[in-house]
Amino acid sequence: MTGVEADERTEPQVCGQPREDSVAxxxxxxxxxxxxxAEVAIICGQRVTSETSDAEIDMLIIWPERGIVVLEVKCGQVSMRDGAWYTSGRHGSTRLKRGPLEQAMEAKHTLARWLKPRTSFGPGRMVQMACLPFSSLRDWTALPDAPGELLIDEAGLERIADRIEHALSCFGADHPPITAAAVPLMCRQLRQTHHASEASRMRAAELDSRSNQLTAEQERILSVLRYQTRAGLSGGPGSGKTHLALLKARQLTRDGMRVAVMCYSRGLARLMQLTVAQWEPSERPAYVGLFHDLPLQWGADTGADDDSHYWEVELPQQLHDLALKQEKAQLFDAIIVDEGQDFSDIWWQAVESCLREPATGILYAFTDEHQRIFDRAGAAPITMNPFYLGENLRNVDTIVESIAGLASEPQIVRLHGGDPVEFVDVPFDEALTTADDILADIADSDEWDLSQVALLTTGQRHPVQREIVDSEGYDAYWDAFFAGEDPFYGHVLGFKGLDREVVVLCANGFRDPQRAREMMYVGMSRARFRLIVVGDIAELARLTSGDVDARRR
Structure with a gap:
């Protein structure tokens, strides 16, 4: 959170603005x-998207050494009759679908789920409240699910701070309050996820626009696949696989099916979650996220982050076993897998077991075999030949040409006029320092905003990436990417399905030289408009059979 320090302020720091049309x-x-x-932080209109829900908090009050309040604000004259909430205004009385405290409580639970993986301190003391600034609760009869201590009416506004402090002491005393030291980190992460959600609104609008302006190829494929229960779609980078996967999931959900959308990459999973959260609830698939998160949601045993056997074998097997024990209502009519080349055979067996009808249920796999950069073999249980997406809708022509030798299928380029790809020839062990210097040059040039730039490594992770992930966790790390406010430091292995306008690809070595060709293919194709490759060009040419151009910067 930016701004003056608390001891220099005379009132709370406020982030965001209340809605312009909300006098309340x-x-x-x-x-x-x-x-x-002054030490209190107030955040207006905070959007929070977790793996299972999405919420917008009217006002979030973070009070060091007291606690956190999720405050729902209702305009009009609000009342409760016969157990139902009503609001009255110029257009008469309207029954609310959910009471204000219920809305605040659901938002509070969403926030708690969001905070858990992002902070070591957790949400701590947190209370839901509702403020009805144009209503009177003078004759209010408290109900078990709507105690008067959690409601603030017009008269209560005169001492709203006291009411908040009293509620935190009465209803959150079992949990320790947030400390002053934890507030800045929490506020910064909340604003990042809010900005990520705002950016996702624009991406969702773009998705809707593109779905109405599909290429003839995509429209034909979707039409052909309308009544197919098992299908594979293959395409190179920028061919719109994720776009079509989400459109298909939305279509099936609209048809009344219970749908799951899953992948292996954390960044891609977060992209899909943020996009789907912008849709109407009736259009959102039942599950969107990581393949490995589904068994954990169903109660699988947790394992260590560095236990590869757990992630590769044990957890997929637990998903299979848990699926057999689930009620049919919890299973899926259809499952969409993006970046399916990342899945091993045992994973596919687990995926099928999550279908209500494992042998005949709807299963779609979107793949690119040339992005098989993990050492696992697997094939989707789909017998028909894959449909090939041959158009590149993302990368300029010069970037597509630079990766043509690394791909087996040519792509039809839609974006022309790109700058030549730049190659900077340095030893692998000097590539990271050189890449940092290039990023500094980009910053000095003012040609590109640094928020449009990603620095991707092929070997060791960049120190900035390690620092953020180790201190704040992967969820906060990816929300920072989607917020699009700073240069992004990532690794090729975690950046599939994503892109930025400018990519500095730092070839600082390869853990598995046998995968160098695929990793260069993935890394180079992440750039939309400008690509700079840093590394030992001769060695890259050797590792990729000469298909990385040896031009120099």
Missing amino acids: EQAVLARLRAQLP
Whole structure:
């Protein structure tokens, strides 16, 4: 969170703005700013997307040494009659689908799930409250699910800070409050995920637009596949595989099916979660996320991060066994797998077991065999030949030409006029330092905003990536990427399905030289408009059978 330090302020720091059309939110914020102490942080309109839900919090109040309040603000005159909530305004009385405290409670649970993997301290003391600034609770009769201590009416605004402090002491005393030291980190991560959600709204709008302007090839394939229960779609980078996978999942969900969308890459999974969260609830698949997260949600035993046998064999086997014990209502009518070349045979067996009808249930696999950069073999249980997506809708022509030798199928290029790919010839052990210098040059040139740049490594992870992941966790790391506010430091292995306008590909070695060709193919194809390859060009040419161009910068 940016701004002056708390000891220099005379009122709480506020991030975001209340909705322009909400007089109620503006009135509540004015009272909060007047009454709460300077060390409190207030975040307006906080969007939070977890693996299973999406919520927008009207006001999030983070009070060091007291706790966190999720505050739902309701305009109009709000009342409860016969156990139901109503709001009255110029257009009469309307029954609310959910009461304000129920909305706040659901948002609180979503926030708690979101915080768990991102912070070591956890949410701690947290309470849901509702503020009804234009209503009177003078004749209110408290109910078990709506205690008066959690509701603030017009009269309560005069002492809203006291009401919040009282609620935190009464309803959250079993948990320790958030510390002052933890507040800046929490606020920064919350704003990153909010900005990531805002960017996803634009991507979702683009997805809707593109779905109405599909290429003739994509439209034909979707039409042919309309009634296919098992299908594989293959295509190179930028061919729209993830786009079509999400459209297919949305279509099946609209048809009333229970659908799962899964992949292996954390970044790609987060991209799909953030995109799907922008859709109407009736269009959202039942599960969107990592293949490995589904068994954990179903109660699988956890394992160590560095235990490869657990992730490769044990957890997939647990998913298979857990699926056999699930009620049919929890299984799926259809499963969509993106980047299916990452899945081993035992994983595919687990995937099939998650279908209500394992032998005949709908299964779609989107793959690119030339992006098989992990040492595992597997084939989707689909007998028909794959449909090939031959158009590149993402990379400029010069980048497509630079990877042509690494691909077995030519692509039809849609974006022309790109700059030549740059190659910087340095030994592998000097590539990281050189890549950092190039990033500094890009910053000095003002030609590109650094938020449009990614620095990807092929060997050791960049120190900045290690620092963020080790201190804040993978979820916060990926939300920072989707927020699009800073240069991104990543590894080729985790960047499949993603892209940025400019990529500095740092070839600083390969853990498995036999996979160098595939890793260069993936890394080079992540750049949309400008690509700079840094590394030992002669050695790259040897490892890739001469298919990495040896031009120099």
